[in-house]
Amino acid sequence: MNNSLKDSEYRGRFAPSPSGPLHFGSLVAALGSYLTARAAGGRWLIRIEDIDPLREQPGASLAFLDTLSAFGMQSDEPVWFQSRRLAHYRQALEQLIASGHAYSCMCSRAQLQAFGGIHPAVCPDGSDGDRPRSWRLRVESAGSIVTDDRRSGAFSQSLADTVGDFVIWRSDDWPAYQLAVVVDDAAQGITEVVRGADLLDSTPRQIWLQRCLGFPQPGYLHLPLAVDAEGRKLSKSDAARPIDATNPLPSLRAALAFLGQDAVMADQPDAFLAEAVAQFDDKRIPATNTRLIAGLNPISR
Incomplete structure (x- = not known):
């Protein structure tokens, strides 16, 4: 985060594509961006990137929002849908x-x-x-x-x-x-983009677009990507089973551990997130770009 930014100016976001149910890799990105924004005293927004109709799964957008809400994470401002912009x-x-x-x-x-x-x-x-x-x-x-x-x-x-x-x-x-994400990050005043390391390679293209359009450049923090035993990202893996919205704490604990943070023992999502924010240390996020989820079974734990 730019040190010249006051905490109150921080604006982060989680921007999933509704191509399937929320899985553990998506939860890591959501939780990482949420904790970073909250620890900075800033705002956290949700944006649904639904501009690829052939890949979109019917009902996935609302299912995303319902699942995130069950996990205690709700957007501080109205949710944006790219298909409406x-x-x-x-x-x-x-x-x-x-x-x-x-x-x-x-x-x-x-x-x-x-x-x-x-x-x-x-x-x-x-x-x-x-x-x-x-x-x-x-x-x-x-x-x-x-x-x-x-x-x-x-x-x-x-x-x-x-x-x-x-x-x-x-x-x-x-x-x-590339175009839609740059336009929306600027329009929403996003000060730092926190997302998976699979998108690190897209960042130079987005910076070039920002320059061509005269937009400000946000900061970037790319989180380790959750992969299966074969090294595949979860969106392309059998390990990408939906997380259980009726029992969020096991998945929250696994995602927090994946991000290198201390364990939280609270037994309700809101209390869990509050404690996780209070002790969050972004320097403890693993520096590697991928992390194996074997042994961190967030579905059945």
Whole structure:
């Protein structure tokens, strides 16, 4: 967290995608962001990132909110749903087009294979004129983007060499994750983004978007990612069974231990969270980017 920020100015968020029930990995991200915001005396917001209809599971958004509430975590402000904010994302896209930062593209994945999957500075010849268009952000002038992560330190990435011009508006006429998250973090005044380490690689793209749009840059803290015995993140693993909203304390205790914090013995979610906030120490969050959950069975414990 930026030391120049007063505690009362801290604004954090939890922003899940409703592609399935809340699992242990999602709980770690929710709890980590919640404790960080509360320990700073700040506000904690929930945003539902529901802009991928093909992956969205019906009813998952409300199930997320019900589960978080059962675990004692409720948004300090009305919950935002990205599917209701499309006009804001399109306005940002139009700004990027007008400034020359964005251009339309009809390249297919097969065409980009010749470039190692990285889009070059200019679209390759042979684009299908009948293919739906996406919009990409130019990265040639971005240089090396350095993220100063509060847990893991500096992370540097040359967008031109590792990512290339990336999609900010998909060919199915929906905003891409990178654009929507940047627009909403700015609109909600988020001062620090606390989320899983699987999104560390996305941070330089988001910083570049912030610069292109003239938005302030929040701080970042990426939490260890919960993985199964094969090293797979839980959203792609059989271990991603739903957590039990009728019995939240076992999962809360497991998530708190996963974050390297001292045990809490309170027997009600609200009391548990209050005690966890009081003793929270972000320096105790493990520095590794992944942590095995074997032996930390949060479902049956």
